[in-house]
Every structure is written in structure tokens, then in C-alpha cells.
Amino acid sequence: MNVLSVGKIAYDITIPVDNYPVENSKILLRDRMEYSGGSACNVAFLLNKWNCETYFSGVIGYDDYGNFIKKELENNNIHTNYLETNYEKRTTMNIILVNRSNFSRTIVAVEPEVNHLRKNDFQESYDLIYSDGYEYTATTNVINRNPNAISLLGGSINNGSDEKEIMAIAKNIKYVTFSIDFAERQTKMKADFNNPQTLLNIYKELKSKLPNTNIIITLKNMGAMYQYNDEVKVMPTISVQEVDRTGAGDIFDGALAYSLWKRYDIEKAIRIANIAAGLSTTKYGVKNSMPLLSEVINYYEQRFGSLDVIEQPVAQEQSSIPVQTEQVNTASVQTNPQVQTNIQQPTQNVQTNQVQQTQVVPPNVQQVQMQQQNMGQVQQQGMPNNPT
Numbered sequence: 001m002n003v004l005s006v007g008k009i010a011y012d013i014t015i016p017v018d019n020y021p022v023e024n025s026k027i028l029l030r031d032r033m034e035y036s037g038g039s040a041c042n043v044a045f046l047l048n049k050w051n052c053e054t055y056f057s058g059v060i061g062y063d064d065y066g067n068f069i070k071k072e073l074e075n076n077n078i079h080t081n082y083l084e085t086n087y088e089k090r091t092t093m094n095i096i097l098v099n100r101s102n103f104s105r106t107i108v109a110v111e112p113e114v115n116h117l118r119k120n121d122f123q124e125s126y127d128l129i130y131s132d133g134y135e136y137t138a139t140t141n142v143i144n145r146n147p148n149a150i151s152l153l154g155g156s157i158n159n160g161s162d163e164k165e166i167m168a169i170a171k172n173i174k175y176v177t178f179s180i181d182f183a184e185r186q187t188k189m190k191a192d193f194n195n196p197q198t199l200l201n202i203y204k205e206l207k208s209k210l211p212n213t214n215i216i217i218t219l220k221n222m223g224a225m226y227q228y229n230d231e232v233k234v235m236p237t238i239s240v241q242e243v244d245r246t247g248a249g250d251i252f253d254g255a256l257a258y259s260l261w262k263r264y265d266i267e268k269a270i271r272i273a274n275i276a277a278g279l280s281t282t283k284y285g286v287k288n289s290m291p292l293l294s295e296v297i298n299y300y301e302q303r304f305g306s307l308d309v310i311e312q313p314v315a316q317e318q319s320s321i322p323v324q325t326e327q328v329n330t331a332s333v334q335t336n337p338q339v340q341t342n343i344q345q346p347t348q349n350v351q352t353n354q355v356q357q358t359q360v361v362p363p364n365v366q367q368v369q370m371q372q373q374n375m376g377q378v379q380q381q382g383m384p385n386n387p388t
Helices: 039-049 063-076 136-145 164-169 179-186 196-209 248-261 266-280 295-304
Strands: 001-006 011-017 035-036 053-061 079-086 095-101 103-109 128-131 150-153 177-178 216-218 225-230 229-237 323-326 347-349 354-358 378-381
Touching: 001 039, 001 079, 001 136, 001 354, 011 063, 035 063, 039 053, 039 128, 039 248, 053 063, 063 079, 103 136, 128 136, 128 248, 150 164, 150 248, 164 179, 164 354, 177 179, 177 248, 179 196, 179 216, 196 216, 196 225, 196 229, 216 248, 216 266, 225 266, 248 266, 266 295
Parallel strands: 001 053, 001 128, 011 095, 053 079, 128 150, 150 177, 177 216
Antiparallel strands: 011 035, 095 103, 216 225, 225 229, 323 378, 347 354
16 A cells, blocks of 8 residues: 655654653753654654555755654655755754653644745555645645545644645545544634533534535544444543553544555544554653554454454546545534433443444533435535635
């Protein structure tokens, strides 16, 4: 499988601390981890680790940090054909303080200048495309050139990207993962985890803006919200002993993208992504915390049964049309007025290696449904040259 991951890249320094530093004080630290970072870079490393032929596209500065990043990519056999060096600017740096006492993170991003790709022509054909939204032109170009590829827009979406460009990409890409914070900004609505109707309202509003896109909204430590079989559901995170959440969202995106390419349904793909992200939080740093594919598969199969691939037909698409999905008539979306008082969790039968599928919801979040009617005809549309 050929993979392209495109977006911002940075030089990350992760420093574990026993407590957050007090202002006007001095502390002695002996541990630190240094590596390349950024959502698109982290996704590239995970997919490469999971045996994918991986290309990365982004911009480094003309400095020691940029040289380090390029060597790290090349030493891990990630293709750097589309890694550009800007000889007039410096590489972005992230300093990440991880508090051992409460597992919180404080990230100081040092980005003196904006670095964007100057060349946006990609010659290879790709089966899977990941973008963090930072490189609008490059993303639209590569999706238009690879209309049959699985495409995912992810990342924290707070990396300095223009949110109008983000939404322009999202309208014509196949899958997006948005944080609940980004979803709140786009819908101008506030999420209340004790009031599931607020979550449903946010999802419905985003769906009205992105009718042709499969939307996943990450809910911090509550899990991920998604649509499956005409229902909006929440898949909870797995229970682990966390020490560092740095990069967990990127690992979620990478594992999700891989699973979608494997033609797992969206529910199974999100469960795999949750497992990969959860396992990564048990170690410090990002690169060294990325789980092996075999670790994720073993965790899944021990708890949820065999992870067989269900091959799904791929829609035939014209080469000039990048996205082909079903149009949802959002005006007909209705919510179920009934409130469930008993919260269901997924149940499993380990001995028979089978899982009884139930509605997956976290505590204090009830089941909500979207009844969709008047499904529109399959629509085809290309990526716009500029966002509107």
C-alpha cells in the first residue's frame, strides 16, 4: 500500500516533570526525548511501522533541527521525495512538558515563520492519503489526482491552519476526524457531556455543512462520536494506566486510516483506532509509544473476537472526480425522543470468541439516533481550487 501523509512537521522535545514548574523558579531535569513531530509526521511513522510504503510531504527549515528530521525520516525508510527545505526560514519547534503527577501536558509551540510547500505536484499513485489540513493546495491536488484513494483529514486542527481551508477540504474528502473543540467552533454550539442532545446537535450541524463526508468527532477522554447504520454513537476509550497522552490523537488517526484502507466498517475501524491510541498513552513520548500492529490485533482479538476483513466494494469513480459519497437530506434527520435510563456497554463472550454488539455509550451519555430518510442520489464533485 502506498501512503502519502502531508502537513506540518516540527522538532519535538518532550520533558517529563514531577510537577508543573513554579513561575520564577529553577528546576533540574535529566530526562528528555527529542524527535520529529506534528500530526502528519506521526501518522507517517505509525503507518510505516505497520508495514506501509510511506511518503511524507512537508517543509523543514535550514537548520540542525531540519537536518535531524530529514535523517530520522530517511533512517526509518519513509520517502522524503516531497520533503522541502526552506533555506530562508527555521524549523518549527514544540516543547512539551508532561506532568507525571496528573498526566497533563503543556505545549509551547515555537513557530517563527509560516512554512508552506512551494511544490504541490505528486507523481506517485496512492492508496491512502492523510492530511492535517495545513497544506491546502497540496492536499487538494493529491486528492484530485487519486480519486479512488482512502482520504482522511485529521490532526488537532489547531496547528495554524486556516479553518476556512479546513472546511473546504472537509467538504470533498472521504473521512474527517475533528476534535470536539474544533466542532464547537465551527457550529458555534457548546458540548455538555451530561446532556447528550448537545452532542447530537453538534453532529447534526456539522453533517449539514459536510453532507458528503464521514465525520468522526473525538471527545477527549470520552471516546469518539460517529454515525453507523443511521445512528449517531459514541465509542468509549479503552481503560489503561495512562502516563502521557502526547500524540495519542495522531496515533488514533493513523490507525483509523489504516483500518479504513483494510475495508473494516467504521465501527470496527474506530475500535482499532481507540485501542492503538489507548496503548500509546502507557508510555512517554510519541515515536517510542506507537504500538506494533500485532499488539493492537492481539488486544482486539482477545476481547472482541476475530478481526476478519470484510471486503467492501469500492465505488467506481471518474478520474476527475475525487469524492463519491451519498448525499444526506439533513432536513429529514430526526432524533429519538426516548431517553434510555440504563446505559449499555459492549458485551463479549471470550470463550466463544464472539461479541454481542450493543449501542456503545460512555457514562452520562445516552443513546441517540438519527433517522435518515430521502437518501439523495450519489453525487460527484471535485475539490475547489480555493476555499469559499
